[in-house]
Amino acid sequence: MTYEEAVAMYPQDEVFIQVDDEVRTMTDEEYAEFINQQINDQPIL
Amino acid sequence: MPLTTYTAGEVLTASSLNANFSFAANSALALVKTQTIGSAVASVEVTGAFSATYENYLITVSGGAGSAGTQIRMILGATVAGYYISFYNAPFDGSAASGPAVNNGAIWNAIGFSGANGINMAATLQSPQLAKITYISAPYVNSSGAAGAGAGQSNGYLNNTTQYTAFTISPSSGTLTGGTIRVYGYQNS
Numbered sequence: 001m002t003y004e005e006a007v008a009m010y011p012q013d014e015v016f017i018q019v020d021d022e023v024r025t026m027t028d029e030e031y032a033e034f035i036n037q038q039i040n041d042q043p044i045l
Numbered sequence: 046m047p048l049t050t051y052t053a054g055e056v057l058t059a060s061s062l063n064a065n066f067s068f069a070a071n072s073a074l075a076l077v078k079t080q081t082i083g084s085a086v087a088s089v090e091v092t093g094a095f096s097a098t099y100e101n102y103l104i105t106v107s108g109g110a111g112s113a114g115t116q117i118r119m120i121l122g123a124t125v126a127g128y129y130i131s132f133y134n135a136p137f138d139g140s141a142a143s144g145p146a147v148n149n150g151a152i153w154n155a156i157g158f159s160g161a162n163g164i165n166m167a168a169t170l171q172s173p174q175l176a177k178i179t180y181i182s183a184p185y186v187n188s189s190g191a192a193g194a195g196a197g198q199s200n201g202y203l204n205n206t207t208q209y210t211a212f213t214i215s216p217s218s219g220t221l222t223g224g225t226i227r228v229y230g231y232q233n234s
Binding site for chain 2: 010014015016017018019020021023026034037038041042043
């Protein structure tokens with residue numbers, strides 16, 4: 001998955017971080033890490 | 046002594062009721078915490094999961110769905126180093142087994158699976174709240190139906206003696222929506 005594909009699939013305002021019952025949007029740093037994870041993920045079958 | 050049940054109008058004795066309380070208190074697994082997963086979350090941290098009450102825990106996740114068919118991962122507290130996992134995956138179609146591992150990595154991987162039709166995880170953790178190494182054992186079942194998808198087992202440890210109270214799960218790719226995380230403590234006695 002490319003950077004552009006990852007951002008298009010998971011816009012920053014549509015992915016969240018949850019701590020117990022609290023759900024919040026990601027910081028820019030968290031979102032960058034999340035997008036990098038999408039790009040670099042190697043799925044295990 | 047087994048759990049006693051009563052019929053309508055029956056006189057309940059203190060000894061019988063106390064025996065029932067004792068039975069309940071000594072059940073092998075005690076529910077510590079239940080957490081419902083929100084919508085489109087990239088990670089879920091569960092606080093207050095581990096305490097001095099129990100040394101060993103079972104963490105299950107069921108229901109819900111993942112945006113991508115992928116593995117579930119976990120960290121304890123805020124630790125992002127020292128994770129070890131030996132993972133063996135045997136495909137359902139009989140193709141060659143694979144075993145990607147984590148060797149002093151940043152996260153435990155392949156301890157569960159999230160797919161369009163549900164999230165599954167049943168990880169046993171030993172001594173996360175003791176000042177000892179924490180061990181993990183978890184089945185992995187890829188129910189995506191993809192070629193080469195299989196089932197296996199992840200066993201590993203976290204190489205420190207930190208006493209943890211919280212954990213975070215996340216899908217390797219995409220997000221989670223819905224489903225329930227349950228934390229059970231194994232009775233020490």
